Amino acid sequence: MVSSVDRRDIDIKTADGIAKAALFGAGGGAKAGVILYMDAFGPRPALYSMAERLAGHGYAVQVPDLLYRNAPYGPFDAKTAFVEEKSKAVLMAMIGGLTQEMTVRDSGAFISALEATGIKGPIGVVGYCMGGGRALNAAAAYPDKIAAAASFHGGRLGTDAPDSPATNAGKIKARVYVGSAGVDGSFPPEQSARLAQALREAQVDHIIENYVGMQHGWCVSDHSVFDVTGSERHWKRLVAFFGETLG
Known part of the structure; x- marks a missing residue:
């Protein structure tokens, strides 16, 4: 892993406007592209540090x-x-107004923006908190583009709602990794079981792993429940997962 990578700030034209984005490691020679779906608090240094580490x-x-x-x-x-x-x-008002369908639609523009940098081949996605379900739903919506989809402390992944990843599992062709907090009201055991069943029935190559002792948000350094040991374990899993799937 390199100590630092290049960063560019870009504008992505979507059907609803212009989404700003930060792009790391696209200066040449990248082996694959990854979209990092943010948590509820917006793009910020903690997420940029994670993107830089992954780009390394x-x-x-x-x-x-x-x-x-x-x-x-x-x-x-x-x-x-x-x-x-x-x-x-x-x-809560902002998050409540951002539907899964909106992010799915936006994801087509996100993918195109990555490909415009010269990225060829399969793409990976990873999401944290509210981004976890959006990463999995993006994989369902763009099965010919997304080969690996990961969620960490994602919520509502296994409800019976039409926009739940469990409901959309039959559309996923990507490999899936889900890392859940040990106790998380937004992804309780019954949802985990429902998601696992849906993925198995859809014959999706997947892992659902329970991080015992971790709380919702443990991966991101500026969260109050950030856990260094748990975060490093998440990094080990994520890097291996993308390495096996994307190269």
């Missing part, structure tokens, strides 16, 4: 602003945003 393994990594329809907004402090009533109300 030879990938061109794009971090799009999923909430661009509300821009400008924030910045939000991941440790306090859901504790303070004012910021919580703003965030």
Whole structure:
């Protein structure tokens, strides 16, 4: 892994406007492209650091602003945003207005933007928190493009809603990895079981792994529940998963 990689800030034209994104490691020679789907608090240094680390393994990594329809907004402090009533109300309204269908539609533009940098071949996606389900749904919507899809502490992955990844499992051709927090109200055991059954029935190559002792948000360094040991374990799994699938 290299110590640093190049970063470019780009604008991605979507059906609904312009989504700003940061692009790491696309300066030439990237072996594959990856889209990193953010958590609820928006693009920020913690996520950019993660994208840079992943790019150091030879990938061109794009971090799009999923909430661009509300821009400008924030910045939000991941440790306090859901504790303070004012910021919580703003965030909940923004997240509530961002449907899975919107992100799925946007993902076509995200993929095109990666390919415009010269990336050829299969693409990987990884999402955290609210981005986890969106990464899996992107894989369902673009099965000929996305070969590997990972979710960490993603919520509502196994509901019976039409926009649940479990409901859309039959459309997924990618390999799937799901890392769940040990105790997570947004992804309880019954949802995990439903998602596992849906993926098995769809014959999707998948792993669902329970990170015992970790709390929702443990992977991202600016979260109050960030866990160094658990985060490093997530990195080991993610790098191996992408390495086996994307090269």
